[in-house]
Every structure is written in structure tokens, then in C-alpha cells.
Amino acid sequence: MTLPVQLYRTGDRLGLVLAYASLIPAFIVFYRGSTLFHDRSWVQLQLFLGTGCNAVFSKALKEIVRIERPQATCEALGLCGDLGWPSTHSQISAFAFFTMLLRRKGQAPLSPGRTAAEAAEIWILALLTASVAWSRVYLGYHDVQQITAGLVFGTVSAAAWHALCQHNIVRRVLEPVLRPFKPLVPHLKES
Numbered sequence: 001m002t003l004p005v006q007l008y009r010t011g012d013r014l015g016l017v018l019a020y021a022s023l024i025p026a027f028i029v030f031y032r033g034s035t036l037f038h039d040r041s042w043v044q045l046q047l048f049l050g051t052g053c054n055a056v057f058s059k060a061l062k063e064i065v066r067i068e069r070p071q072a073t074c075e076a077l078g079l080c081g082d083l084g085w086p087s088t089h090s091q092i093s094a095f096a097f098f099t100m101l102l103r104r105k106g107q108a109p110l111s112p113g114r115t116a117a118e119a120a121e122i123w124i125l126a127l128l129t130a131s132v133a134w135s136r137v138y139l140g141y142h143d144v145q146q147i148t149a150g151l152v153f154g155t156v157s158a159a160a161w162h163a164l165c166q167h168n169i170v171r172r173v174l175e176p177v178l179r180p181f182k183p184l185v186p187h188l189k190e191s
Helices: 013-021 024-039 042-065 071-077 088-103 116-138 144-166 169-181
Strands: none
Touching (some): 024 042, 024 088, 024 116, 042 144, 042 169, 088 144
16 A cells, blocks of 8 residues: 655645645544454444445545546646546545544534543544645645535535434444354444
């Protein structure tokens, strides 16, 4: 596996920082996979699969809509002809942020009963989501419309996935699929 290369102008320190910020979705996927491996819980399995389904949904939307990356920067990036709507990076980041927010029962970050760590986690993920969106525009990979579409579809996907998980639909689909692999797949914890 190789991490994607994010291009930025030589000497542009902000561009360098944003190029690293642009890699956050790759780390989100890695984090989801590693927490699933560590926790072996239904919740982590659902979050990991939801992140994957969201990424596939983004790629499918790109193929259906077929809007290319911004013409003003595509040649410098070597991406002319590549599809850019919606931004998969923004969609994965928004999905991660909103699934966490929904799992926290939709409470506001500073609501009573929320721990300082939970509030910090929400604010940090919100900041990371915004930095991914900004980095993709600043670096020229997407325009504002492509980023907005990614954020909207990531949010809608998170709400839909959360509803499917809350009503145990995902689990009811997965249990029969995993049954033949029971000797290979350790028992999944409830939380």
C-alpha cells in the first residue's frame, strides 16, 4: 500500500501543511481498521464497513455524474480527465465526523453530561474535516462545489448508515454472511 502524493508549490509552507492534512482520510480508514482489529466489536465492524461503503458510494457518484477536476489546476497536477465531483476526501471526513456525532446521541459538543474528552474529540474531528476540505481547494484538487458535494454526501451517508445500524439492519445482514467464517472470525463483542 502506498499513500497518495499530494502536490504543493515549492516553498509554500501552508501548502505543505495542507498536503499532510489532505491525507487525513487515509488515516481515518487505517484507524477504523485498526480499532476493529483491536476491539473486535460490532460497533467497530459497522463503522469500518460504513466508511468503506461511503468511499464506494463516492466513487460511484463520480462515475455517474462525471464532472472533472478544476480546469485551472488539472494540468499542473497531471489530473486532467480525472473525475472530481464529489470530493471523496471531504466525503470520508464528513462521514467520520457525523457518524461520531450521531453515535454520541446528537448532543452538542459542550452539552451537560458530555466529558471534556468527548467534547475535544468532536471539536478536533470537526477541525480535521474542515482542514481536509480547505486543503483540497487550496491545493487545486477540487473546487468549492466539489468539496460541498462531498461534505453533503458524507453527512447524508453518515445519517443513513447510523439509521441502518440503530435498527440492526447492518447486523442482520452481516450475521448470516459471517456465520460460515465463525472459526476464523473471533466472536464480536456487543459494544
